[in-house]
Amino acid sequence: GQNIDQPTEMTATEGAIVQINCTYQTSGFNGLFWYQQHAGEAPTFLSYNVLDGLEEKGRFSSFLSRSKGYSYLLLKELQMKDSASYLCAVRDRLTGGGNKLTFGTGTQLKVEL
Amino acid sequence: KAGVTQTPRYLIKTRGQQVTLSCSPISGHRSVSWYQQTPGQGLQFLFEYFSETQRNKGNFPGRFSGRQFSNSRSEMNVSTLELGDSALYLCASSLQTTDTQYFGPGTRLTVL
Numbered sequence: 001g002q003n004i005d006q007p008t009e010m011t012a013t014e015g016a017i018v019q020i021n022c023t024y025q026t027s028g029f030n031g032l033f034w035y036q037q038h039a040g041e042a043p044t045f046l047s048y049n050v051l052d053g054l055e056e057k058g059r060f061s062s063f064l065s066r067s068k069g070y071s072y073l074l075l076k077e078l079q080m081k082d083s084a085s086y087l088c089a090v091r092d093r094l095t096g097g098g099n100k101l102t103f104g105t106g107t108q109l110k111v112e113l
Numbered sequence: 114k115a116g117v118t119q120t121p122r123y124l125i126k127t128r129g130q131q132v133t134l135s136c137s138p139i140s141g142h143r144s145v146s147w148y149q150q151t152p153g154q155g156l157q158f159l160f161e162y163f164s165e166t167q168r169n170k171g172n173f174p175g176r177f178s179g180r181q182f183s184n185s186r187s188e189m190n191v192s193t194l195e196l197g198d199s200a201l202y203l204c205a206s207s208l209q210t211t212d213t214q215y216f217g218p219g220t221r222l223t224v225l
Contacts, residue, residue, distance in 0.1 A: 033213065
């Protein structure tokens with residue numbers, strides 16, 4: 001099975017930088033995703049990591065260390081609209097074939113003035 | 114290119130009834146996954162379909178079922194509804210099962 005942990009809530013100031021951590025345990029790691037979900041809306045894809053290192057996309061960056069079972073999402077120059085839940089999801093390669101995506105419970109980020 | 118669409122967007126049912134939810138994937142996407150989202154449990158995987166075949170199934174009772182059609186559209190059915198089935202049901206599509214999943218707006222099901 002899988003175990004994915006991320007903080008429940010975080011608060012940050014507009015214009016600042018925030019790092020949201022995610023740790024996981026899995027037997028057949030095959031990629032890690034970050035999604036953003038605003039209240040009442042569907043999750044939207046932010047980033048994908050399958051190899052160790054940093055992936056940068058504008059104000060958003062995601063880092064992965066497979067040996068440590070660890071990822072983080074870095075948000076720079078925070079804006080009020082970044083207030084949302086951030087979901088870490090791990091794709092597991094199944095022994096019988098196929099893949100399964102398991103989500104963490106999400107980190108609720110609140111951006112304040 | 115149009116995104117994932119789900120119908121209906123909102124649904125109210127009573128205990129014991131059954132419900133069918135529909136999902137149309139992004140054009141060209143052949144894989145469709147379904148998730149249940151509740152405040153307490155987060156996003157829980159229901160099942161995944163690819164080329165009309167169920168590839169994976171989550172830990173949900175047999176009351177939850179689904180299917181995929183030749184045009185990749187998918188439906189999920191919940192029979193004998195219980196109060197605990199009240200949730201947001203999300204559908205996500207991807208090109209292949211190993212690709213990034215893109216979510217639809219969801220169907221908000223309320224069971225009274």
